Amino acid sequence: MANQETRQDESLSTLMERGNVFAAQCPSREVLKHVTSRWGVLVLVALLGGTHRFSDLRRKIGGVSERMLAQTLQWLEQDGFVLRISYPVVPPHVEYSLTPLGQEVGLRVEALADWIQEKLPNILAAQQADA
Amino acid sequence: MANQETRQDESLSTLMERGNVFAAQCPSREVLKHVTSRWGVLVLVALLGGTHRFSDLRRKIGGVSERMLAQTLQWLEQDGFVLRISYPVVPPHVEYSLTPLGQEVGLRVEALADWIQEKLPNILAAQQADA
DNA sequence: TAACTTTTAGTAAGTACTTACAGAAAGGTA
């Protein structure tokens, strides 16, 4: 089903129990792509702060278009990280939150984002150094 | 220098001390993009395992083209995460390794990648659930 | 001499990501 050419050190069986991001055909690559996507990271971190409505997220995440936010939320929902609850009213009312699985990734993504935010001065300094 | 329109809750001074990934103009966004890029993640994790030559990385990271690997390494080098040592011989011999700063991000990125690899079965199950 | 080695630049071409914009739904308000 996945993994024919690239067979570095993972057999079909290992693939079923544990992904291998270094293998081109491994499905974990797709998940990684969603989680680390431009807006995916920010959505996960934002939702760690609690349930948000669509427009709340859009306001909080500077620069997202409605189109991209919607698409990103769908990716994360399909991967089982985001829970979407839609109330059948007009105008629409939809609430997004993290599933238990989503909170786990969220924490890891947040750790990364936080580190970058904190170390930004060091990074900018390093950039200057060899510029 | 950065941050004119988007001014959510960070002043120019705060920006100098700590990034804010939620602000569209914050330079941390660029760094985040490099680190979480398709190949950036894999390069960082691979280099946590020690110094690698260009072709070692290419072999290890399934699916990268030479072009993209080179570009990704340049991004990470400019951000101060990767150290590039070139020996003036023919054919070329170049070694890549992580700087102290690079090891710190690397660990965070690895934590994320590892989690995804471990939880892949759960994620695939979740995908099936609402498919 | 022809071919091979390793790393990277450059080009053209293709694919994927992003944006901007218009539009829909059903009811309340001016």
Added chain:
DNA sequence: TACCTTTCTGTAAGTACTTACTAAAAGTTA
């Protein structure tokens, strides 16, 4: 009736990411 609300979808158009392919350097091997 005209307009506003919120959450999306579809479209066209633009930008960025990726790939495939060509080429270079200078010495070693067939």
